[in-house]
Amino acid sequence: MSAARPARLAVGVVSAGRVGAVLGAALSAIGHRVVATAAVSKASLHRAETLLPGVPVLPPDEVALHADLVLLAVPDDVLPGMVRGLAAAGAFRPGQILVHTAGAHGISVLEPAVEHGVLPLALHPVLTFTGRSEDVQRLTGACIAVTAREDDEVAWSVGEALVLELSAEPVRVPEQARPLYHAALAHGANHLVTLVRDCAELLQREVLVATSTGSTDESMVGSASSTSAERVIGPLLSAALDNALRHGDRALTGPVARGDVGTLRTHLRELDRVDPELADIYRVLARRTAHRAVAGGLLPDHAAAEVRATLEEHR
Template sequence: MSQKDGRLGIGIVGNEAAAPVIARGLAGAGHAIIGASIAEESAYERAEALLPGLQRLSEAQVIERSELVILAESAETLAERVAALTEASVWVPGQLVMHNVAEFGTGVLAPALAKGAIPLAIHPAIDVTGTSLDLTRLREGWCAVTAPRPVLPIAQALVVELGAEPVVIAEEDRGTYAEAITTATSFTRSIVKQATALLAGIGVDAPGFVLSSLVRSAADNALIDASPTPEPPFGEG
């Protein structure tokens, strides 16, 4: 597989759950999975469930053999991992290097860029579980995309291959984007937990199922209200 024919060899470095989901989605679009360097055993087992037969390799082997490297790191560990890999001189000029952290654009990948790598920041705007359920949710969702302008179409094309819709977020706006994601996620969890506890307190069995349709419809209605249909131009309709 090569970038010349549009097919990429994909490698994963790190333990975070979103990367194997993205790799599995791209494999479904015809890309090849090269292998993964995953230290935590539970994280590797989770990744292998999505990617049967996943080859376990060293960081250097994954990066050397891959045209697209997905850094499966958290916001707290990403910069440190990029620095360590750069210090080890493992980057291959011309390869794509992607991270999935909401808070950061491509600035955090500057050391890899300096060595000739092409930086991409793609964050799936879903509550990631690390399971095949995420693949369905991706096809109904959006991914935040940040990349240098010349390669932005590559990042957008990868998102489309996942079945999701790309939304471009400027480098300087990633912090605000991340705050919006965190607010929506934490608020939803908190409210659902509070509501289900109230129902459980009066003896309702499986309160989560009882509230599921209500919560989904209320959220859908709120999202529709937040994204009104544009009015037609003057003189039409």
């Protein structure tokens, strides 16, 4: 097998979840053959039918038996038991490539299969997946974390070659760094969604409702009520994300970065009124923001001390 361009492989996908079905479709699009997939739920069966048309749906052990490349796209907590079960069932053989996509694990989780002679790889796309066809295109240009045995350059090369075939960018992540790597991504992607939804719900709770019902002009009422929170915050949050990626801590704005403790007190008062739990989250993030504003040269130490004192007095 060439490290630059692997031979065409018979691929088995376990299972046809959001990630597995998309990666199976992407591998098929570049010439590999998806020979079988596992699917149980209605959603996974639908994804298999849509993204992997004509591919037989088989039990996981049979999927592995038919494949040169076994793709295990199952949840992090399910993966260890799946590997042990497939190994005990004799589903692996020497020379197979065994790939899992779980971000929190490296290749040690594949050890039961390694005993049967497989080449172990962890390939984790740094994306969120919907399980629809557009995800296949989104892989282009994305980063995919590659983990292989530390001293096995052939395995690293095979993993990187597969990623490059998908028109993605391979990033080497050592085994010992996988847990922190995954924690960082989950913190960014998952908590970003939480922040956005909290922001939208705060606006929808009183602000946009008040705007849409408080006007005596019927034409303005209709216009205001049709403006969603997502429409209001979309440009702001998109610009904030773009600036953060481009400029780092220097992209910070707002009362914390300016040391405007009067506005900060007002924010805390209003948040405590409508949602004390959310107010506590605001305090935690504001303290972290003050730390970053100091690091970015935006907030003098004395102003940061005032911000922290304000956050504590309004706890």
